[in-house]
Amino acid sequence: MAVLTKAEAKRLSELDDFYMPLLDSLKKAGVLDDAGHRRYMLTGYYRLVEYLYTKKLISAKDAEAALAEGFTALVASLSS
Amino acid sequence: MYGWCGQRLRVDLSKGTIIKEPLSYEYRRKWIGGRGMNSEVIYREVPPNLDPFDPDARVCFGVGPISGTAAPASGRVTVSCKSPLTGGFGDSNMGGHWGAELKYAGYDQIIVQGRAPKPVYIWIDDDNVEIRDARHLWGKFPREADAMIKQELGDEDIHIVVIGPAGENLVRFASTFNDVYRAAGRTGHGAVIGSKNLKAIAVRGSGTVKIARPKEFFDVCNRLRQKFKTDPMRKFLYEIGSLSLINVANHDGWLSVNNFKQGAHPEAWRMSGEEHSKTVLKHREGCFACPICCGRFTEIKEGKYAGEYGGGPEYEHSVPTGPRVGVFDPNAIWHNMILTNNYGMDGIETGGVIATAMEWYEKGLITSKDTGGLELTWGNQEVVEKLITMIAMREGFGDVLADGASRAADRLGLGDEGHKYTIATRGMTLPGDDPRGLGFAYGVGFAIGTRGGCDHLRCLASLELSGFMYPGLNTKILGDERPVKPTTTVGKGYCCFYEENQKAMVDCLNVCCFTTHWSYAVLTADQVDYFNAVTGMDITEEEFMEIGERIVNLERAYWARLLSGKREDTIPERFQKEPMPKSVDGQTNVGYVFPVEKILPGYYKYRDYDPDTGFPSERRLKMLGLEDVAKDLAPLRAKYNSESEKKKKKYYY
Amino acid sequence: MQNRKVLIYNQEKCTGCRSCMMGCSLFHDGECGKVLSRVAVVRNEALGESFVVGCDLCTDAPCASVCPTGACSYDPALGITKINQDRCIGCKECAMACPFGAINMSYKTGKAFKCDLCEGRSEGPVCADWCPSNAITYAQPTVAFKAKRREKLIERLKAVKAEEED
Numbered sequence: 001m002a003v004l005t006k007a008e009a010k011r012l013s014e015l016d017d018f019y020m021p022l023l024d025s026l027k028k029a030g031v032l033d034d035a036g037h038r039r040y041m042l043t044g045y046y047r048l049v050e051y052l053y054t055k056k057l058i059s060a061k062d063a064e065a066a067l068a069e070g071f072t073a074l075v076a077s078l079s080s
Numbered sequence: 081m082y083g084w085c086g087q088r089l090r091v092d093l094s095k096g097t098i099i100k101e102p103l104s105y106e107y108r109r110k111w112i113g114g115r116g117m118n119s120e121v122i123y124r125e126v127p128p129n130l131d132p133f134d135p136d137a138r139v140c141f142g143v144g145p146i147s148g149t150a151a152p153a154s155g156r157v158t159v160s161c162k163s164p165l166t167g168g169f170g171d172s173n174m175g176g177h178w179g180a181e182l183k184y185a186g187y188d189q190i191i192v193q194g195r196a197p198k199p200v201y202i203w204i205d206d207d208n209v210e211i212r213d214a215r216h217l218w219g220k221f222p223r224e225a226d227a228m229i230k231q232e233l234g235d236e237d238i239h240i241v242v243i244g245p246a247g248e249n250l251v252r253f254a255s256t257f258n259d260v261y262r263a264a265g266r267t268g269h270g271a272v273i274g275s276k277n278l279k280a281i282a283v284r285g286s287g288t289v290k291i292a293r294p295k296e297f298f299d300v301c302n303r304l305r306q307k308f309k310t311d312p313m314r315k316f317l318y319e320i321g322s323l324s325l326i327n328v329a330n331h332d333g334w335l336s337v338n339n340f341k342q343g344a345h346p347e348a349w350r351m352s353g354e355e356h357s358k359t360v361l362k363h364r365e366g367c368f369a370c371p372i373c374c375g376r377f378t379e380i381k382e383g384k385y386a387g388e389y390g391g392g393p394e395y396e397h398s399v400p401t402g403p404r405v406g407v408f409d410p411n412a413i414w415h416n417m418i419l420t421n422n423y424g425m426d427g428i429e430t431g432g433v434i435a436t437a438m439e440w441y442e443k444g445l446i447t448s449k450d451t452g453g454l455e456l457t458w459g460n461q462e463v464v465e466k467l468i469t470m471i472a473m474r475e476g477f478g479d480v481l482a483d484g485a486s487r488a489a490d491r492l493g494l495g496d497e498g499h500k501y502t503i504a505t506r507g508m509t510l511p512g513d514d515p516r517g518l519g520f521a522y523g524v525g526f527a528i529g530t531r532g533g534c535d536h537l538r539c540l541a542s543l544e545l546s547g548f549m550y551p552g553l554n555t556k557i558l559g560d561e562r563p564v565k566p567t568t569t570v571g572k573g574y575c576c577f578y579e580e581n582q583k584a585m586v587d588c589l590n591v592c593c594f595t596t597h598w599s600y601a602v603l604t605a606d607q608v609d610y611f612n613a614v615t616g617m618d619i620t621e622e623e624f625m626e627i628g629e630r631i632v633n634l635e636r637a638y639w640a641r642l643l644s645g646k647r648e649d650t651i652p653e654r655f656q657k658e659p660m661p662k663s664v665d666g667q668t669n670v671g672y673v674f675p676v677e678k679i680l681p682g683y684y685k686y687r688d689y690d691p692d693t694g695f696p697s698e699r700r701l702k703m704l705g706l707e708d709v710a711k712d713l714a715p716l717r718a719k720y721n722s723e724s725e726k727k728k729k730k731y732y733y
Numbered sequence: 734m735q736n737r738k739v740l741i742y743n744q745e746k747c748t749g750c751r752s753c754m755m756g757c758s759l760f761h762d763g764e765c766g767k768v769l770s771r772v773a774v775v776r777n778e779a780l781g782e783s784f785v786v787g788c789d790l791c792t793d794a795p796c797a798s799v800c801p802t803g804a805c806s807y808d809p810a811l812g813i814t815k816i817n818q819d820r821c822i823g824c825k826e827c828a829m830a831c832p833f834g835a836i837n838m839s840y841k842t843g844k845a846f847k848c849d850l851c852e853g854r855s856e857g858p859v860c861a862d863w864c865p866s867n868a869i870t871y872a873q874p875t876v877a878f879k880a881k882r883r884e885k886l887i888e889r890l891k892a893v894k895a896e897e898e899d
Contacts, residue, residue, distance in 0.1 A: 017682035019559055019574040038703075041686060042625040043604075044578060045559035068552070071559035149765040150755035177751070177776070184766055223779050237775070259778040286840070288766025291759065298759050305752070305863050318865065363781045364866060366750025371865045373748040377781030391781060 002079060003029045003057060009079035013072045019045065022071060031057060049074065082292035083145030083615035084108055085186045088117075089209065091202060093276050094135055094194030098209045103188060109617070110705065113144030115171060115587035116631045117189050118160035122169060123634050123709070125191075128641040128733075132164040132268075133250065133275040135195035141182070141241070141281070142190075144590035148183035148289045148368070150301045151610045152308065152602060153592035155180045155368020157241075157258065163267040164275075165252045165429065165484045166507035166532040167733030169638040170267030173537065173587060175367030175375070178239040178258035184285025192276060201280040203233065206287065214279040219245055221422040222257045223390075229282050241281045244424020246472040247274035251482040253429035257421070261391025262367065262375075265426040267508065267531055268484075292616025300609045304602055308371040312549045313599035316353075317374040318364065322395040323353030329399075332566070333660055333669040334517030336404040336510075338458050339435035340503050340654055343514045344663040347408035351398060360414060365391065371601075372594055378418075383411045390418040399512025400431020401468070405438060406458030416468060423472035429484060432502075432509025434467050436485040437477075439501040445494050452476040485509050486731040499731055503652045506532030506644065507732030515651065515676075516660045517669035519544040519566035521575040524679050527649045528576070530635035537587075539580045542597045544572070550600045567672050573682030581628035588631065630704040633696045636689075637709045642733045643720050646694025651676050693720045736873050737812045740850070740858060742785050747868035749776045749783025753860035760851060760859045768840055771848040772860045772869070785868050787860065788813065788835040788848035796827035796836055796847070805845070811852065816845050 004012075004025055012022055023041060026032045031052070032040070040048040046067060053063040058077050066074035086108075090099045103117075111117045118140040125138050139161040146154045157179035163170025182190070185206050192202075201214040217225045222242045230236050239259060247254035247270030254270025255263045291297050308314050316324040326348055329335040333343035349355065356376070365375030379389040392398070393414060401416035402408065420427045434456075440446045441456035448455060454463050454477060470478025480488045486507045489498035503510055505526050510533045515523025525539030547554045547564040554564045554571075557578060563571035579597065582604055586593050589611065596602035608624050611617070639645070655674040662670040684691060688700040695717060701710040719725060754770035762769045772787035794814045797805050804820035805827050807813075816827070816836075821844040828836040828845055836847045850871075851858040861871035870877065 016570050016678075017573045017685075018571070020682070020685050022559070039622045041577075042581065042629065043621045044557040046556045047621070048559075067556060070555045070561055074559070150752075150759045180751075184768075227779060236777075259776075261778070261781075286768055288758065288762075288764040288769055290764055294759060294763030301756070301759065302859075302863075305756075308865070363783075364746075364748050365781060365783075366748035366752070366865065368750065369752050369755045370748075370750045371752060371863070373750055373865050375748070389781075391778075 003031055004075060004079040006079050009075040012075050018071060022075070023048075031055070045071065052078075082290050084113065085183060085188050087187060088189035088191065089187045089204070090191045090193070091209070091211070092194040093192065093196040093200065093211065093278060096211055098211070108145070110627070110630070112585070112588035112627055113147070113188055114142040114156070114158040114590035115160070115173070115584060116627065118142040118158050118171060119169070119631055119635050121189075121191055122160050122162060123638055126162045128638065130162060132162045132167065132272055135276070136193065137162055137272060139192050139269055139272045139276070140189060142590070143179040143182050143188060144588055145615050146589040146591060146610060148180035149291065149614060150297070150369060151591060151614070152301070152304055153367060153370040153372065153595045154590065155370070156590040156592055157182070157264065158587055158590060159256050159264045159269050161267070161269040161272045163269070163508075163531070164250070164271050165268040165732070168506060168532060168642055168644065169635050170269060170531050172255070172264040172266040172269065172531075173590065174256065174258055174262045174264035175370070175592060176239070176259035176262030177368045178241055178283060179590060180368045181239040181283045181285045183289055184287045185283050186285065186287055190281065192273070192278060194276065196277040199277050199279055201229065201278065201282065204281065204283045206285060217279045218248060221245070222424055223260050223422065225280060226260050229280055233282060235284060238282050238284045240283070243270045243273050243279060244422060244472075246423045246425035247271050248279075249472065249474045249482070250274055251425050251472060251474065252484045252487070253426040255424055255426050257424060261421060263421065263426075265397070265428060268426070268429075270424055289614075291614050293613045297610060297613035300606065300613055304606060305371050307601040308599070311599045311601045313546055314372050314601065317372050317594060317599070320353030320357050321374050321376045321393075323351070323356050323393060323398065325395045326352040327354065329513070329518070330664060331666060331668065332517045333663070333667045334514040336399055336512040336514055337663065338406050339404060339439045339501065340514055340652075341661075342663045343517050343660050343669060344667050345403060345408065346664055348403060350408055351402055351410045351413050355410065356393065359410070362389065367592065370592065370595070372592075372599065374594060378414050380411050380414055385411050385415040388415060388418050390421055392417050392421065396511045397427035400428045400435070401464065402431070404431045404435045404512055405464050407461050407464060408459070409461065412461045416464060419465065419468050423468065425472060428511050429509055430468060430471060431512075432504070433471070433481040433485045433488060434464055436502050436509070437481060437488070440494065440498060443501070445498055446492060450477065450492060484732070489731070496729070499729075500653060502731070503654065504533045504731070505529070505651060506639070506648060508533035510652070514660070515655055515674045516672045517566065520569055520674060520676075520679060521563070521572040521579070522566075523651060523655065523674050523676060524572060524576045524683060525580070527651050527676055527680065528683065530632060530639065537593055538583055539576055540583055540593055540598060541572075541575050541579045543575050543579065546598055546600070553600060567669060569675060569678050572679045574686060576679075576683050577686035580632055581625045584628035584631040585624060588627065626704065630706065633701060633704055634706060634709060636696050637701070637706070637713055640693075640695040640713050640716060640720075643716065643725060644730060644733065645720055646689075646692070647726070648730055649680060649694055690717065693717050695720070736875055738857065738871050739790050739812070739874050740787060740848070740861060741870045741872060741874075741877050742787060742789075743868050743870065744784050746866045747774065747783045747785045748866045749774050750865060752863045752865060753785065753869055756859035756863040760854070768837070771835070771837065771846065773834065786833050786835055787869070789833055795830040795832065799826045799830040801826065811850065813848065813850055815849060816847055818842070818844055821845055
């Protein structure tokens with residue numbers, strides 16, 4: 001599901017410190033509220049992937065790829 | 081009550097009073113125990129401008145709700161005080177069995193305040209607590225004092241916290257010991273205890289820790305213990321101890337050699353764990369309920385030190401009094417370790433100040449006139465040995481060094497040039513790992529550590545350190561596998577944030593970091609599982625990590641009250657400007673510097689520290705339930721950025 | 734029956750961590766504490782020595798022979814003495830008679846309790862399962878003693894060889 005634009009996805013995948021910008025983008029896109037933003041900052045990336053999967057924003061296959069290949073795979077699925 | 085005992089002991093040595101204070105549910109839930117409760121007490125009860133040796137200063141011994149249970153490595157104790165070394169917030173923790181014994185006696189924490197008119201020790205026998213005469217114990221090594229107290233009380237199975245002569249002599253980096261050799265090394269609370277004329281705390285407990293959901297707890301523990309059997313890190317630590325890092329460090333160039341001038345040395349293999357196990361290892365030792373057992377017991381068999389014995393070595397203890405001062409003869413290193421343990425002082429700081437003095441000597445900032453005739457050349461073991469004793473006894477030049485490297489630079493009037501070589505942050509010298517090789521997140525830990533020149537037990541950025549042994553783990557937590565490379569800036573800000581919160585919780589529960597997020601048998605989710613099973617609470621992983629964040633922020637606020645913030649969040653120039661030289665073939669980090677300023681801004685964002693002061697923001701403090709702390713800091717933000725304050729160079733407080 | 738698994742304590746391997754004691758008390762009593770453990774670790778910290786003490790599964794057991802009420806008796810099916818809590822009068826005779834100090838008195842019931850090999854646990858006794866250094870093993874005696882014999886022999890021969898080389 002296209003939660004992020006292609007340009008946004010590209011920008012994120014080029015960052016050194018990508019996690020906070022990723023959470024910010026997801027908040028801006030309305031996927032995360034303040035509480036969610038904070039929750040996944042505290043508990044880590046895999047909890048975020050779990051959440052996106054349970055919200056059906058990514059497929060099981062996407063979630064698997066996101067955990068195997070990292071956030072670049074995640075932003076790719078979120079922008080397609 | 082489950083997990084906690086629900087009360088703490090407050091001993092006032094001036095008045096000779098012993099008070100048992102109940103701990104409410106809300107308080108326990110907010111601060112958990114160990115480091116959390118200790119930090120809370122230090123923040124509220126020890127004003128930032130108080131002299132650490134003032135009778136009114138506190139020293140706290142804390143254990144957590146998990147302490148004394150079957151959870152892996154649950155016997156640690158956190159000791160906290162206002163540090164006489166840094167002048168700021170200070171805590172340190174130790175293994176051994178004393179923590180568990182304290183729980184069995186029925187206490188979650190001991191707060192010691194006041195000053196006894198004569199040397200005393202505290203004897204806790206379950207409900208009965210008494211303050212006893214310790215004049216005959218004064219001046220004794222931990223080993224002797226431990227034996228004498230056991231004999232006096234007629235029980236060999238009790239556990240005793242004790243300080244050595246260095247603590248009595250107010251050496252600013254004196255340590256506390258339990259079970260004779262298990263040291264809470266850093267920040268110098270041994271001297272604070274010494275200033276209170278307290279020699280020891282002996283404990284005997286005959287109780288148990290009650291478990292809310294025993295079946296569930298057993299299953300969690302059983303699952304984790306099975307995991308340890310095949311854990312790759314555990315295997316190294318058990319077989320060859322933490323000295324297994326020596327050969328790794330030497331290859332990756334992060335061994336501190338000659339005060340961090342080099343990151344490796346062709347002779348370093350001689351003190352490796354592999355060699356140690358073949359030559360002088362007498363026994364493997366385990367702290368309470370530990371599935372790893374990295375503890376060693378050493379007996380020197382050959383040469384001039386033959387016949388000496390003692391607990392240890394451990395990587396961080398051996399490197400500063402070895403390679404960092406240019407000593408590579410393993411028996412000499414074991415001897416230095418036994419010596420610092422006997423006197424009861426921090427091996428890291430001892431090696432750190434001697435190495436600093438050696439560099440001053442090399443650079444001509446001090447001469448043999450200053451040192452009382454000692455030739456402080458690299459690797460001069462005779463001088464190192466002498467200095468260890470002189471520091472502990474505060475004799476001659478040793479008296480200057482006993483104040484720690486940063487204070488010594490000022491006592492000798494060496495100015496900025498002198499401070500350049502102290503290799504310390506916030507007044508505490510760094511442990512024996514070079515961030516140019518060990519890792520950038522680890523190095524950021526040195527800059528932002530809430531107890532100053534912090535080491536492996538605080539912002540232990542294990543994801544970059546041992547992450548390579550657990551493929552996929554960096555991706556799981558940080559979202560990318562690239563941060564596993566130590567010398568990259570990718571993902572390090574978040575790595576620090578996550579690990580720092582996690583480690584704060586580890587210290588609150590008072591389990592050992594080596595079991596969780598160093599070896600990765602126990603992950604955060606597993607910790608939540610055993611915490612809930614023991615206490616009967618149902619906190620989420622998010623709440624769990626939030627408590628860690630609260631503690632880090634409170635400790636950070638202690639420094640903020642001392643006007644220590646963003647400008648002091650730095651690491652010694654050497655790491656930033658001097659590219660790592662090549663010392664051995666195949667060294668992997670030649671030419672690297674550590675660009676700390678590239679990572680810090682990102683880290684600040686996760687923490688929500690003010691970008692201009694580096695203080696915890698009001699918004700975040702309120703979110704963490706620290707409204708009163710926010711009020712404390714409000715007037716200080718402008719003050720910190722005043723012109724007069726900006727000009728000040730702060731090496732300690 | 735002769736080859737039933739037994740508990741074997743390798744004193745030289747004990748690290749003194751007391752993982753066994755924690756597993757024991759938690760498994761049996763649902764609490765954690767040294768006083769509720771059937772196995773015990775004796776530590777001599779100053780010299781870095783630790784010793785593990787537990788039921789050695791005597792077949793002609795002193796604890797059973799001194800028991801005045803017959804509460805403590807040898808169970809041939811299990812290969813260990815058991816204490817019938819209903820018949821135990823808490824006289825402590827068995828605790829005193831045990832040559833190893835492997836019997837304890839419960840602070841909750843005032844009665845004697847001892848090792849039962851974690852009867853019913855499919856993985857065998859918790860203490861052996863959790864021991865990080867294999868100081869406690871649960872094995873068939875014939876196999877274990879054979880291994881021990883071999884270990885000792887190799888050790889001795891290696892020492893002789895090293896001496897010859899010197």
